[in-house]
Amino acid sequence: MNPTDPILLFDSGVGGLTVLSEVRKLMPQAPVIYVADYAALPYGEKSEAQIAARVPALLGRLEERYHPRLVTIACNTASTIALAAVREALGLPVVGTVPAIKPAAAMTKTGAIGLLGTAATIRQAYVDNLEAEFAQGKLLLRHAAPGLVAAAEAKLRGEPLDPAVFAAAAEGLRSQPGGENIDTVVLACTHFPLLEAELGEALGRNVQFVDGAAGIARRIEFLTQGQEFSRENPDLAVFTGSNGSLVKLRPALSSYGLDRIEHL
Numbered sequence: 001m002n003p004t005d006p007i008l009l010f011d012s013g014v015g016g017l018t019v020l021s022e023v024r025k026l027m028p029q030a031p032v033i034y035v036a037d038y039a040a041l042p043y044g045e046k047s048e049a050q051i052a053a054r055v056p057a058l059l060g061r062l063e064e065r066y067h068p069r070l071v072t073i074a075c076n077t078a079s080t081i082a083l084a085a086v087r088e089a090l091g092l093p094v095v096g097t098v099p100a101i102k103p104a105a106a107m108t109k110t111g112a113i114g115l116l117g118t119a120a121t122i123r124q125a126y127v128d129n130l131e132a133e134f135a136q137g138k139l140l141l142r143h144a145a146p147g148l149v150a151a152a153e154a155k156l157r158g159e160p161l162d163p164a165v166f167a168a169a170a171e172g173l174r175s176q177p178g179g180e181n182i183d184t185v186v187l188a189c190t191h192f193p194l195l196e197a198e199l200g201e202a203l204g205r206n207v208q209f210v211d212g213a214a215g216i217a218r219r220i221e222f223l224t225q226g227q228e229f230s231r232e233n234p235d236l237a238v239f240t241g242s243n244g245s246l247v248k249l250r251p252a253l254s255s256y257g258l259d260r261i262e263h264l
């Protein structure tokens with residue numbers, strides 16, 4: 001293996017940058033290729049069949065083109081639907097993203113946990129299984145908040161945000177039976193930690209948030225233990241399609257060390 005071989009982080013959009021910042025903390029020397037599948041954003045509004053058909057094939061193409069040493073699906077929607085198929089399709093280690101229900105169950109004092117994700121994520125059996133395994137005896141209330149994906153994208157482009165989006169997400173949890181007791185919220189979409197301040201205001205200060213980013217970074221570090229890394233060039237951001245907003249996104253990408261952009 002070459003020390004310049006990258007770690008590839010994959011998401012539908014900018015959400016995976018929340019994982020990238022945790023990777024940077026643990027592994028500052030690791031070269032990274034960040035891939036945003038803008039041609040198919042948002043994943044959360046797609047069907048299982050669409051995600052299952054798209055993600056393994058696209059990651060296969062990316063593996064051939066960029067020869068990463070490891071792939072991370074920094075997206076809950078893609079992971080909860082297609083992780084097993086991606087692992088089968090690729091010949092290298094694949095790290096997925098799992099809604100942080102286990103740590104949330106350990107953190108809650110009231111026993112009431114909220115979960116914000118995409119529509120596609122919150123209906124997955126994968127989430128039912130995590131709930132059954134780790135949140136027994138707790139109340140787990142799920143809410144799909146697709147508006148937050150668009151808001152996170154807008155925030156990174158430096159655009160103004162509409163507070164009504166955060167109020168609606170908070171209301172979607174609080175209005176469910178038992179929702180008034182929620183003290184811990186799982187951010188089960190990698191876009192959402194980008195909006196923690198806004199969500200904190202909407203939900204009230206007593207609510208704590210939990211997401212999987214730091215755990216994913218630790219997993220990547222573990223799987224690459226003993227490997228040499230050398231980050232010789234600015235890291236690369238790759239976009240499928242283009243929604244015409246990449247110019248506005250450049251400063252944010254740059255703050256994550258992504259100073260080269262390619263289109264696929």
Ligand code: DGL
Binds near residue numbers: 042074076118121
């Ligand atoms: N960032 C993705 C996730 O973690 C999904 C955003 C989308 O809907 O594309 O679920």
